[in-house]
Amino acid sequence: MDGRLRRWSGDRKTGFRVGFSGWRMSSISTQVDVLIVGYGPVGAAVACLLGKLGVRTLVIDRSADILQMPRAIALDNEALRILQMAGLREGAFQVRAIPRVRYLSPYAGEFARINSCGSLDGHPKLVTFYQPELERVLRECVGRHATVETATGVEMLGFSDLGDSVRAELKLADGTTTFVAARYLVAADGAGSMVRKAIGQDFQGRTYAEEWLIVDAERPDQALDDIEFICDPRRPTPHMPAPGQRERWEFMLHPGESRERMEEEGTVRTLLAPYGNVQDMKITRKAVYRFHARTCERFSRGRVHLVGDAAHITPPFVGQGLVAGLRDAANLSWKLAWVLRGSAGDGVLESYDTERRPHAKAMIDLARFMGHLIMPRSRIKACLVHGTVRALRVLPYFRAYFDDLRIKPKNSFREGLFAPSSRRSGSLPGSWLPQGMVRSGDGTLAPSDDVLGDRLVLLGCGADPAAHLCESSMRAWQAAGGAIVRVEPRGSEARGASFWEDLSDVLVPGAATVGRVLVVRPDKTVMHEGATSECERLVRESLALLGIPGSPTPVRQPARAP
Numbered sequence: 001m002d003g004r005l006r007r008w009s010g011d012r013k014t015g016f017r018v019g020f021s022g023w024r025m026s027s028i029s030t031q032v033d034v035l036i037v038g039y040g041p042v043g044a045a046v047a048c049l050l051g052k053l054g055v056r057t058l059v060i061d062r063s064a065d066i067l068q069m070p071r072a073i074a075l076d077n078e079a080l081r082i083l084q085m086a087g088l089r090e091g092a093f094q095v096r097a098i099p100r101v102r103y104l105s106p107y108a109g110e111f112a113r114i115n116s117c118g119s120l121d122g123h124p125k126l127v128t129f130y131q132p133e134l135e136r137v138l139r140e141c142v143g144r145h146a147t148v149e150t151a152t153g154v155e156m157l158g159f160s161d162l163g164d165s166v167r168a169e170l171k172l173a174d175g176t177t178t179f180v181a182a183r184y185l186v187a188a189d190g191a192g193s194m195v196r197k198a199i200g201q202d203f204q205g206r207t208y209a210e211e212w213l214i215v216d217a218e219r220p221d222q223a224l225d226d227i228e229f230i231c232d233p234r235r236p237t238p239h240m241p242a243p244g245q246r247e248r249w250e251f252m253l254h255p256g257e258s259r260e261r262m263e264e265e266g267t268v269r270t271l272l273a274p275y276g277n278v279q280d281m282k283i284t285r286k287a288v289y290r291f292h293a294r295t296c297e298r299f300s301r302g303r304v305h306l307v308g309d310a311a312h313i314t315p316p317f318v319g320q321g322l323v324a325g326l327r328d329a330a331n332l333s334w335k336l337a338w339v340l341r342g343s344a345g346d347g348v349l350e351s352y353d354t355e356r357r358p359h360a361k362a363m364i365d366l367a368r369f370m371g372h373l374i375m376p377r378s379r380i381k382a383c384l385v386h387g388t389v390r391a392l393r394v395l396p397y398f399r400a401y402f403d404d405l406r407i408k409p410k411n412s413f414r415e416g417l418f419a420p421s422s423r424r425s426g427s428l429p430g431s432w433l434p435q436g437m438v439r440s441g442d443g444t445l446a447p448s449d450d451v452l453g454d455r456l457v458l459l460g461c462g463a464d465p466a467a468h469l470c471e472s473s474m475r476a477w478q479a480a481g482g483a484i485v486r487v488e489p490r491g492s493e494a495r496g497a498s499f500w501e502d503l504s505d506v507l508v509p510g511a512a513t514v515g516r517v518l519v520v521r522p523d524k525t526v527m528h529e530g531a532t533s534e535c536e537r538l539v540r541e542s543l544a545l546l547g548i549p550g551s552p553t554p555v556r557q558p559a560r561a562p
């Protein structure tokens with residue numbers, strides 16, 4: 001299919017024919033810049049990010065309310081950082097830091113462990129949370145943006161990519177239909193995405209044969225601190241604590257065990273019995289799922305972009321499904337905003353798929369690998385696999401690989417919207433800039449991402465880029481949504497109002513040495529870097545990468561070794 005589910009007669013130039021027979025005028029906008037289909041956590045995150053950038057957005061969901069099913073429970077520091085970018089303050093929703101993830105075998109004892117204690121980029125490395133609360137908070141955040149309109153109980157029935165816009169048919173809560181024209185369609189419509197199917201991007205990959213019963217319960221005397229994977233081939237059971245006296249168990253079903261039977265209260269209580277006094281537990285949610293490890297061939301087609309579960313689904317063995325969706329949201333949103341405001345050519349949108357798809361796939365592959373550890377098929381396999389991993393951990397290299405989470409694919413790109421660099425250390429173009437605390441000349445403390453803001457930043461490390469730019473380059477930079485920020489090593493003498501002192505050593509000397517300049521995208525990916533004396537070139541080449549009219553044609557980046 002070519003992405004045209006349905007076509008309606010209409011004027012392609014004006015986009016929309018108001019008064020088309022068969023639909024009624026409604027209070028929903030009929031013309032927006034971005035239509036987001038799906039107001040789950042990923043759609044809501046995209047809406048927040050677009051709202052912060054002032055993009056005229058309509059977000060719809062066919063459900064009247066937030067889904068209450070037991071789903072995501074763990075988030076990593078990257079997800080929390082993106083939620084910070086989306087506008088959520090620390091403490092906006094309850095989290096519980098997880099110090100360790102332990103893998104337990106009935107035959108080899110604790111055969112693997114991940115040390116998740118501490119923080120990275122200003123956020124705990126691993127937390128548990130309550131998804132409906134996060135979604136509620138995200139929706140409140142969306143509500144603060146005047147340019148974002150939300151409509152629940154509204155289903156998208158079909159759409160048509162007209163080349164210069166997308167036209168969508170919506171079924172409103174009262175059963176009537178209406179049409180909306182948007183410059184871009186963001187499909188956050190979940191695993192069963194009708195948009196993905198319509199643009200011919202069927203999922204490829206694996207669906208697991210096993211089903212899992214997910215049980216959430218609350219008990220006052222909860223004593224668990226760590227996430228534990230009980231990798232018993234007889235009944236693998238991940239078990240984890242969550243905020244507010246909550247706890248989760250995931251029980252793998254045996255062949256022949258039916259969904260209905262497993263969701264019965266009596267069955268659940270029998271399964272929970274080994275974990276304490278079941279009378280003290282309040283079972284709040286239970287559901288049987290079958291897991292999938294699947295993604296599609298392209299995240300974008302024409303004016304349509306898939307995000308979150310619509311683009312990829314992963315078993316929750318590494319807690320990365322929603323996290324991957326949030327990475328999609330951060331990567332795509334600013335690119336849409338820049339194109340819509342004319343600060344970038346629409347070619348930059350191609351880099352969304354180039355950058356995000358390989359990383360999403362790498363996370364799915366990691367989840368599949370962990371699946372082998374968590375659910376060995378037999379006692380012999382369990383002894384072999386768990387024993388081998390335990391033995392390997394004697395070697396410092398392998399221990400660090402697991403324990404210090406080096407096994408987790410880095411959020412850096414091989415190809416995409418960045419310039420190559422010959423540097424070997426610091427933050428390389430295509431990777432995330434670290435975040436630390438910075439202090440202004442007047443003593444104000446702030447996380448560095450908040451200082452960089454939703455802008456394209458020329459970040460001078462112990463140097464002032466402005467002093468090295470001619471007037472016309474400065475104007476071009478500002479016209480492209482560019483700003484200049486200067487950060488100095490800790491203890492430097494205050495120089496002027498735009499001075500920020502790096503209190504954490506993660507920017508200078510961490511990300512770059514004194515005298516270097518980094519070009520940082522609004523999603524905090526480093527786009528370019530060079531010496532202060534090369535500022536003119538950095539600006540020129542960055543604008544070219546953005547495809548700004550009048551700039552030289554951007555050069556496609558060769559693949560970089562991982």
Ligand SMILES: Cc1cc2nc3c(=O)[nH]c(=O)nc-3n(C[C@H](O)[C@H](O)[C@H](O)COP(=O)(O)OP(=O)(O)OC[C@H]3O[C@@H](n4cnc5c(N)ncnc54)[C@H](O)[C@@H]3O)c2cc1C
Pocket residue numbers: 037038039040041042043060061062063067070071072073074075154155156157188189190191193194214289307308309310316318319320321322323324325
């Ligand atoms: C048991 C389990 C445990 C998990 N654990 C973790 C974890 O620990 N960490 C983690 O990161 N992830 C985890 N995940 C994955 C995570 O829950 C999902 O990745 C995430 O919820 C997907 O969000 P989404 O916004 O992409 O999709 P969804 O939340 O599914 O939202 C899609 C929305 O689109 C709407 N919609 C669909 N079609 C239409 C239409 N035609 N018109 C209008 N609206 C439409 C739906 O009503 C829905 O609200 C887990 C998942 C499961 C099942």
